[in-house]
Amino acid sequence: MTPSTVPELVDALLAGNRRALARVISHIENNTDLARPLLAALYPRAGRAHIIGVTGSPGTGKSTLVNVLAGVYRQRDLTVGVIAIDPTSPFSGGALLGDRVRMRDLAGDPGVFIRSMATRGSLGGLAQATADVIMVLDAAGFDRIIIETVGVGQSEVEIASAAYTTVVVEAPGLGDEVQAIKAGVLEIADIFAVNKADREGVDRTVMALKMMLSLGAPEKFQVMHHGRMLPVEIPQARTESHAWTPPIIKTIAVSGEGAVELADAIENHRLYLEQSGGRVLRDRLRAATELRMILRDYLLEKLLARTPEDVLKQTIDAVARREIDPYTAVQQLVDQVRNC
Amino acid sequence: MTPSTVPELVDALLAGNRRALARVISHIENNTDLARPLLAALYPRAGRAHIIGVTGSPGTGKSTLVNVLAGVYRQRDLTVGVIAIDPTSPFSGGALLGDRVRMRDLAGDPGVFIRSMATRGSLGGLAQATADVIMVLDAAGFDRIIIETVGVGQSEVEIASAAYTTVVVEAPGLGDEVQAIKAGVLEIADIFAVNKADREGVDRTVMALKMMLSLGAPEKFQVMHHGRMLPVEIPQARTESHAWTPPIIKTIAVSGEGAVELADAIENHRLYLEQSGGRVLRDRLRAATELRMILRDYLLEKLLARTPEDVLKQTIDAVARREIDPYTAVQQLVDQVRNC
Numbered sequence A, B: 001m002t003p004s005t006v007p008e009l010v011d012a013l014l015a016g017n018r019r020a021l022a023r024v025i026s027h028i029e030n031n032t033d034l035a036r037p038l039l040a041a042l043y044p045r046a047g048r049a050h051i052i053g054v055t056g057s058p059g060t061g062k063s064t065l066v067n068v069l070a071g072v073y074r075q076r077d078l079t080v081g082v083i084a085i086d087p088t089s090p091f092s093g094g095a096l097l098g099d100r101v102r103m104r105d106l107a108g109d110p111g112v113f114i115r116s117m118a119t120r121g122s123l124g125g126l127a128q129a130t131a132d133v134i135m136v137l138d139a140a141g142f143d144r145i146i147i148e149t150v151g152v153g154q155s156e157v158e159i160a161s162a163a164y165t166t167v168v169v170e171a172p173g174l175g176d177e178v179q180a181i182k183a184g185v186l187e188i189a190d191i192f193a194v195n196k197a198d199r200e201g202v203d204r205t206v207m208a209l210k211m212m213l214s215l216g217a218p219e220k221f222q223v224m225h226h227g228r229m230l231p232v233e234i235p236q237a238r239t240e241s242h243a244w245t246p247p248i249i250k251t252i253a254v255s256g257e258g259a260v261e262l263a264d265a266i267e268n269h270r271l272y273l274e275q276s277g278g279r280v281l282r283d284r285l286r287a288a289t290e291l292r293m294i295l296r297d298y299l300l301e302k303l304l305a306r307t308p309e310d311v312l313k314q315t316i317d318a319v320a321r322r323e324i325d326p327y328t329a330v331q332q333l334v335d336q337v338r339n340c
Helices: A006-014 A018-029 A035-045 A062-075 A094-106 A125-139 A154-160 A178-185 A202-215 A220-225 A259-276 A278-306 A309-320 A326-338 B006-014 B018-029 B035-045 B062-075 B094-106 B125-139 B154-160 B178-185 B202-215 B220-225 B259-276 B278-306 B309-320 B326-338
Strands: A050-056 A080-086 A112-118 A144-150 A165-170 A191-194 A248-250 B050-056 B080-086 B112-118 B144-150 B165-170 B191-194 B248-250
Touching: A006 A018, A006 A035, A006 A125, A018 A035, A018 A112, A018 A125, A035 A125, A035 B326, A050 A062, A050 A259, A062 A080, A062 A094, A062 A144, A062 A259, A080 A125, A112 A125, A125 A144, A125 A278, A165 A259, A191 A202, A191 A259, A202 A248, A248 A259, A259 A278, A278 A326, A278 B278, A278 B309, A278 B326, A309 A326, A309 B278, A326 B035, A326 B278, B006 B018, B006 B035, B006 B125, B018 B035, B018 B112, B018 B125, B035 B125, B050 B062, B050 B259, B062 B080, B062 B094, B062 B144, B062 B259, B080 B125, B112 B125, B125 B144, B125 B278, B165 B259, B191 B202, B191 B259, B202 B248, B248 B259, B259 B278, B278 B326, B309 B326
Parallel strands: A050 A144, A050 A165, A080 A112, A080 A144, A165 A191, A191 A248, B050 B144, B050 B165, B080 B112, B080 B144, B165 B191, B191 B248
Antiparallel strands: none
């Protein structure tokens, strides 16, 4: 019998049924009627996993690195969930291909679960969907959850706020722009992996990172708090004496070299977060970010549902023809709907 | 006398005063009290410029390409505004450094205005700020506005929705992940530039792009419409007979080779959009996207302003401790505030 109701799906998922897990994720991705009740039922069961973000430019080989990192965890008898945020389109099938390539190494191991999620044009949707899928894998009992993202854009910073430990992957000789990008990721990096460490220029890359680190990056929390964020209480245990300096780990993902050291660095950071109160703080930041995202979309949906379609169309056309600016148009729209 | 009131700033900006322009942009970036009235006053004056998005992976040399493209426009007596969305941090000074490097070639030319904007951790803020700055440059009379973004993440798709013509820059030999990324950008690309065309492997890159194009990309509009977008009327003139196939232009930015051909391709696309009704359609999509972003933030701000800080803090803590899931928490918060 295939589980299909909310209690059946939840029970099967908690019992380790992988098909139920895949089904629950599909409900969430497709935002079906079961999505909300499933999330509400599973949310209290999550909170045990260590969540690791792995990010970096294209060509750094981070997919391969995630693969060998998962292998190290399996050797340590830890279960692993992998979420790959792929810039390939849901239409192109690229995400599926990515899964298949990964599966070669980890196929058939019930201790590993891999899921690709495609970036979509919709605003704000991906970060929240990712947060929900992380929570489901967490509730399903995976010990380590790895989220792999490409690039260092705004959405990556949002997704990084879901991770306890963020690994930024660099590689030697990726062109002149890479230098500039490093500065942006300093603020989210807990650990640096310099991959393809057998390549020429690896020492220059390590030196450049060390130099930037010595200049001092602002606290991760500042970045997350930028803009109109919600109020978050800082736990008392967090003091200056608990500062963390991101280690720089050289890796060669294709041969597996450095993967154990990388896993060790992640475990060190996990322990550091627990002892310093950093985990509690990141939980609060994650909660604040999620609440903000969900609240924003909830309010928008409510208002749009109450707005007649012809009023919306007329407003869009007036803004497109520049008869009214969008800020004034928004105010008029809200007033109009309120008086209905 | 330095212009400082809204009418003074608007008059000076429209008269071509570059200091007034810089001041207006600062007001918008810092969201001062003058930001809204300035945007409302300038919005009806915009709508003349052709807006060009230039995007691609790090290491493709797109900054240099933007530089030479601006040079070609200047030779044609067109004024150019450049907005660089840099993944470098506002703290690190990377954005400023980028400006200085660019300025070497175009320095002292009043027909060129360059502005870097840093990606920030705040949610949704950058895309809207970019749209506002584009509008201000448009109102200030720049003929061509180039927005340069890195990568192909979600935020880049949002920013691309502000452009009429999107140029995707590729380069030979950037690693195995690049192939996958191309699939994602197919949907936003109006023109491909294969830069560093003197490098080995350029023909392979061109062939790969041609193959992907022959598979057929979904319409750009589909991507923009993905998710809960607002209703947009499709203009009648837009029919299947007006299909556009993205041309592939080989360029060598450091020597300027191919820049004229790239500028010509952009002009062709501009004319195509005008004749096919595509410009009107993109104006409506842009208006819909902007309205959605502004409305969402407006509603969130209003609700947060009415929520007592201790209620917010308690809600965040309850979600962080997993006593309640964030979706249920949002519903409770909205009900609570409504009953106040």
